[in-house]
Amino acid sequence: MILVKNGHVIDPVNGINEEMDLFIKNGRISSEFKINEKECEVIDAKGKLVVAGAIDIHAHIAARKINSGRAMRPEEFRRVRQKTGKFRAAVGRTLLTAPAIGYEYVKMGYTTAIEPATPSLYTLHTHEELDSIPIIDKAALPLFGNWHLVFKFIAENDIEKLASFISWVLEKMKGYGVKVVNPGGVEAWMYGSNAHSIDDLVPYYDVSVRDIITGLIKANEMLDLPHSIHIHCNNLGEPGNYETTVDTMKLANGIRNNRRQVLHVTHVQFNAFSGSGWKDMGSGTEEIIKLVNKSDNITIDMGQVIFGHATTMTADGPFQFDLHKLLKNKWINLDVELETGTGVVPLIYRPSSPVHSVMWAIALELGLLVNPDKNVISTDYPNGGPFDRYPYIMTLLLSRKYREKEMERAHKYLQRAANLPSIDIERTLEDIVKMTRSSPARILGMHNKGHLGEGADADVVVYDINPAEFNPDKYREIEKALSSALFTIKGGTVVVKNGKIAGDIWGRTMWVDATLRTTAEIIEPDLEEYFNYYTVNRENYGVEERWMRRAERIEVG
Amino acid sequence: MENVTCTFCGAVCDDLYFDGDEFRTKDFCPLGEAKFSRKKRIEYPTIDGKKVSYEEAVERAAEILHNSKRPLLFGWSSTVNEAIRLGVILAEKVRGIYDQCASVCHAPSVLAMIEEGIASGSLGQIKNRTDLAIFWGCNPVEAHPRHPTRYSVMARGLLTKGRADRKVVVVDVRKTVSALMASHFIQVKPGTDYLVFSAMRALMEGYEDAVPEEVGGVRKEKLIEFVEMIKSAKYITILFGLGIAHTRGHDRNVENVIKLVQLINRYTRCILQPMRGHFNVVGAGEVAAWECGFEWAVDFSRGYPRFAPSEFTGVEALLRKDCDAALIVASDPAAHFPRAAVEQLKRIPVIQIDPFPNMTTLLSKVVIPCAISGIEAEGTAYRMDGVPIRVKKVVESEYWSDEEILEKMLEKVLKLRED
Amino acid sequence: MLIIKPKIDFEVNVEAEITPDIATDLEYAKSFTVYYGKLEMSLAELFEVEKEGDSKVIVLEGDFSRVKWIGKGMLDGEIIVRGNAGANYGAFMKGGKIVIEGNADDWIGAEMEGGEIIVKGDAKNLIGCPYWGDLEGMKGGKIVIEGNAGNYIGEKMVSGEIEVRGKAGDFIGTEMKGGLITIHGDCGIVGGDMKAGEIRIGGIFELVPAFRETDDVFVGDVNVKGKGIVRVLTL
């Protein structure tokens, strides 16, 4: 039992922004008020900020992709973050080892992270890696947007079959939700091409990108999964791509869910470029921001870039190849039979680059102008940069002064190609709590997370920030405080003290079981047929719960 | 039992039948069948040849590792990921070296990947799409006997329906049995693969004037024809083996074929597939990568991982007399390492974990028999293309699994560290 | 001047990242941290350390073939190795001089930026090369091998000079971007993906088949639109 006393609690879900005590019992927040302090570990949080554990909605923390990136980039692992001792050694610059990922997250007060792109054929690997990440809770989203069986069901216009298939896959793979990456485009890549608009057709199946996206939204809503579909739009990284993003968002028109959005558009920065080429590339956020703010069924995450080293890795095979050609950097590609592609290319974001500077600004425009209830902080780790720089992003959003200082470092081209210089807004601490806690929890449908109400997971963070005396001009102090939590409590265990790892526990891997809502029989003949084309036997395809360290099944039905 | 997974070669066939009571197999190739047959086992744990309990053997092993200055933990490619993970953690905690069989096998391919990445795919991409399969410096008929039927040459896929839809080229220094499956055979002189790749790249880009009339024993016209064949194919897979990775040029050969593949992708689609040997040699690299950042040749002496393939592989550490104890798991370095390296193994205390007696058993101080992964113990293995496949427990056994042994050993080591 | 001798037959290799900076202060030198397997020890625990005069010179006496990383990143002064040397000598070196009177192991002058290394005997592989994952090899200075050398010489070299008086192995100047490599004897494969710089060879060699022959030199590698020069040395 832990008692966090006198802290300044900010919990937007429960409308709290004031000094109060928090009582933790059996790994949950308790509302008991007769507490015997002698039986508790007491944390005095007087004058400190107390919030729920943060959630990273989109970070490539596990799976074949990041691991191939590791194998390709030994130069990434010369940075020593922690020597072996009571805890594991932790190394890595932007690519981290599994132990380092868990430790670095909790040091900043993050207690949950979502691996957003697992090819089903390789998902057992994804779970093995997730199982090696200490402390945090996690989940994985299987990739659907280029799966032949999805094309087939869309071509047949059979949403019921598609829904059955989704629930079959989530159960087989112990997946949490539906990820879509460059729908149709990755399959086109198998023919050396790509999809360039939502009206492009997929070779062989003759279905359009538009049909794939709408079909998946409808199937996802038919199942009413905790999370909506989670999309990486077509044309990522191309000047002028904001139009495709807007077209994609409009596909959600008229589809509704009372609890949450029906379309989550991820790392929007990479899909919010204006211009006709690299010479006139600029920020294309305006229309996107308007559309998101006025819709009640679309949410986004930022996809901030951080100046410095990064490693791009997506299921977007054709994009990764283009990037390899553009940068002449080393390139990993993995075409996955019948399901998807994958690519990895290292990159350095330089403030001296006009394009990189504009990308940096685009994400901040989104962060400052999109309603915090519909927006989440992300770097699309490690695409935009390392997740351990989230405090930097938060501080940029909080402090105009810090932004101006950083803008001086950036290329002056951003002054005319981006809107950021004219934005005065400073986000409040409560906004930041929304963009890192309550919004991702609601978007993902994780009701025990993102807040500190009765029964919530006891994921609690104490920062050395006094909201009563908050001064955004002291950005160095703010960034430092957000980087290194005074206390992080995960599921009722103190795991960080004064920015140092203090406890090592294993978190859970959450997965969604929607099989009660569907009948597998209707897709049986299709599965039978397509498993002729797999190189793994159907009986050996998938992940059993008992192979996982701490699986948590979330049943919908 | 149906759908049994074979744990011999990197093809990791998972469509097999095995009757564990009778030790009867169906559909296995001869190599796999040999693995799934009754063989002489190490009967019980020993220290200096004397029978001891598992507990005693594990305890002594832990002491040896704990007391040495830089123990070498080597092997791993023929056990499951669960055991490998514990092996990496054990190496970290005793501040030793983690190295695995890739270092005497496909490590050059991983080094090449550090330079250039790799454009690759799962094996189903050969089966479903590949209309031109090129086997270069590998002999699947003998090394991965079911590969051609299951995945590559004859496999019936979605878009490429079978052998008739697929051209097959074999490139090698001599006409192997695999060449008999091919529609075309190209013979190169030993040790010239690097040069041939450079010439093909130049020809592909139209720099014919820079290429001599003959490269690696192949006439220029023939190379031009080959390049044209590649350019006109839709989806090419190049499969390569130790004929590239372990002959003159090593990692640079692989790097050059990777560059060739990058270039081919500017014209059409192409992937590259290393023909990995042991059933879980990919796992031995992947698990280490997520646990410590590197796939092999990792030294933990300073309390954090460092990668140095010319210093900290099993062979190099032994040749340089840079390890003072060794734990050998599922491998037989005494039979396969260079003589000078084996001499050093004889000088230092060796702990062996293996189901079967081998040359290494003879020089080991502590011998710990284990359950056979994939027959008596289950776990995850990675096929040559990295696809994870569960290997199963199909026979009951009294032997401890690698995972159990290592778990106990790690516990003991942590205890010794505390004291 | 410091004179350093191993005290014992080492059980495992020693990593001693010493530079001539320690030569002027005996106490500091003696307490300098070296790594003996997992043990962190002081230099004096493993070596006899004597001081003669105040010059910035270190003399290594006895067998140093199992002592690694000598002269890592050194800026000035001199290191003289009386016998054989271990791996990584003069890596990241910026100035000063290392003389190895015996044979050298792998990674001599890796990623070196300045200064001079002379090996009187033979040297092994990876001379002046970049460590795995790095994009640039030798950036300056000079390495002379008076005997023979192994494989991989001057990979991704940007500037500076490498000279091998004897024979060398395969892969001379792979992905070279600048600088000069001279091999007086025979060697193997030369010039793969060379972008710029010059390679001079006195003996028999195998040029990558992607170079154009001009009047007196070869220019390539065409695969990277290279302007590298490979020249045959004539006496």
Ligand code: SF4
């Ligand atoms: S090809 Fe390899 S995996 Fe398949 S049965 Fe033969 S030995 Fe076993």
Ligand SMILES: [Zn+2]
């Ligand atoms: Zn992503």
